[in-house]
Amino acid sequence: MIEAPVRIPPAAILPESRLSGPERFRRWRQRNRQAIEAWVLMLPLLLYFSLFFLFPFVSSFLISFVKWAGMGPPPVWVGLTNYVRWLTDLYYLQAFANTALFAVAILLLQTSIAILVALMLNTKVWGRGFYRTAWFIPGLTAASVMANIVGLFITPGTGIFSLMLTKLGLPDVIFYMRPDLMRMVIIVYSVWRGVGGGVILYLAALQSIHPEFYEAARVDGANRVQLLRYITVPLLAPMTLFVLVTGIIGTAQIFEAVQFLTKGGPQNQTNVLMFAIYQEAFSNGSLGMASSGAILLGLLLLVSSIINIRVMTKGRIQD
Amino acid sequence: MDRAVQLPTTSRTSRRKFPWGKVPLYVILIVSSLIMLYPLLVMVLGSMGSNDDYINNPNLPIPYHFSIAYYQLIMTPGATNQSGGLYAGVAKSQADFLRLVLNTLFRITWYLVITGYTSVVGGYVLSKLRWKGREGVFTYMLSSMTLPGIIYLIPTYVMMARWPLAGGNDIFGQGGSGFINQWPALLITGLVNVYFIFMFRQTMNAIPIDFEEAARVDGANTFQCLFNIYLPMLKPVFVVLFINTFVTLWNDYIWPLFVVSGNHDLMPVALGFQFLAMTAAAAAHLPPNLPPYGFQFTVGVLTVAPCILLFLFLQRYFVEGVQGFAIKG
Known part of the structure; x- marks a missing residue:
């Protein structure tokens, strides 16, 4: 993967530990550009997806073991009766x-x-x-x-x-x-x-x-x-x-x-x-x-x- | 499609030898095609004649008393929800065709925009960016397809009904009706579509990284790359997404039946059409003992037509969508 050519600042030749905070962050960001972008773009999708996948997935099994009308009295555990x-x-x-x-x-x-x-x-x-x-x-x-x-x-x-x-x-x-x-x-x-x-x-x-x-x-x-x-x-x-x-x-x-x-x-x-x-x-x-x-x-x-x-x-x- | 179309033999030979052997083939093809179109034909004819035309000749209701009155009445905004009398209860529910269409189009547009964005971004991230966890995330998303969609139906309904702080619910989702009979129930599920993401990912895998x-x-x-480089190349995939979304949502019946049965103002076409024929008949003061055939057919034509027109214009892409990007690899 070729990056856009950046002018190498003089600081680049210095060891990492001697760099200032912002400069170190800039370098870190540049090194991990793809991972950062991937997570920034993907995280909202993943959160949404998990909400509408994991939650129904788990509750589907839970609901199947209860007697419940969806509203009104709280669910009653009935075990395998429904099945x-x-x-x-x-x-x-x-x-x-x-x-x-x-x-x-x-x-x-x-x-x-x-x-x-x-x-x-x-x-x-x-x-x-x-x-x-x-x-x-x-x-x-x-x-x-x-x-x-x-x-x-x-x-x-x-x-x-x-x-x-x-x-x-x-x-x-x-x-x-x-x-x-x-x-x-x-x-x-x-x-x-x-x-x-x-x-x-x-x-x-x-x-x-x-x-x-x-x-x-x-x-x-x-x-x-x-x-x-x-x-x-x-x-x-x-x-x-x-x-x-x-x-x-x-x-x-x-x-x-x-x-x-x-x-x-x-x-x-x-x-x-x-x-x-x-x-x-x-x-x-x-x-x-x-x-x-x-x-x-x-x-x-x-x-x-x-x-x-x-x-x-x-x-x-x-x- | 083109492989079977070969150069015709010279016109002289083809005129001399009539292909008798092919007659049965043509008979079968033409008759079967007409049978396939028959219910639609009856519907179209029945929508243009009078109720008598249908009752006198239900198997082919030729419109002797041709009129487009049914269409006019149903298409007139508000016409079908102002009547009184027998259907007053139904009529008050505002089963108004234009309203149903606008509801459906709004929903389709919303899903096109959001799933279009999530699919192209998801496809890009899972195809073109290198990052730890890419395969893991992809497998996680695919795994949701292992179990058939039916399993998610009931809990998602419960989720809508018990959404905290919505529709009179308290913070624990108790006490009210949540998003049931409200717009969000029709708009917030399925915005990240794994199949579409997969489709975009596969297509982007085939595009060399050199362009980017x-x-x-x-x-x-990144965004400039996505919009100026990939989007133009992904046009066919977008058309497939458009077609899939349009046809699925236009014909969507089960989910709206579950979540907005009690609110005619939000119903999409495929669900609301049941009430239309009745309210329209009441608005036209048809005798209540006569089933409003003409209106049923007209509503049917109007409901079915958009998808068919779409198909006639975008045939090639429909075929592509059915074959699936998956099978082609």
């Missing part, structure tokens, strides 16, 4: 099961559709920009707003599905009373919103495959299916691993779709962890339950989060 |  309730009460277990079901179903559908669409878009087709835009746009919409609009589609009597059934002469279906159908609606809606990012990722992955691989294989007499099977699929595998592992973090926190479409109903059949946590905190006034639920969800996603950071810092998908 | 050294020889100080 035990999450893991034994059927109501909460249902939320776990639904979250797992939604997360896995959404992720698998989303990823497989994204691969197929990316493969199609990677060919020489006219109007690629339009298709890509059409697939990407749903992900930019507010989940809360569009869930509201989708709610209109399944309204009995005037919704699209009701109309189609009536046209076919079939009896109308009341979506809100059918857990299986509402689950499907939630999954389809979430896939609709979430698939675009995957398409873009896979397109990038496909375009980063060197064309020489294909040329070499073609020279060796490989047909198109073989090209796909022996070149494209293996080269997409790391990306797929990445998309699946990190995608679960997002899909497991599904919330808006449930809040706007079902509120967890009918009979708790579509309840998910995020919605249960929200209800514990604000409807049931139990921050302890909410916090312990959040911690359980966080622990379930721990492995994904760690892999996510590894990918971020290592800058590659496989080690 | 040359400037220092000419007598530039």
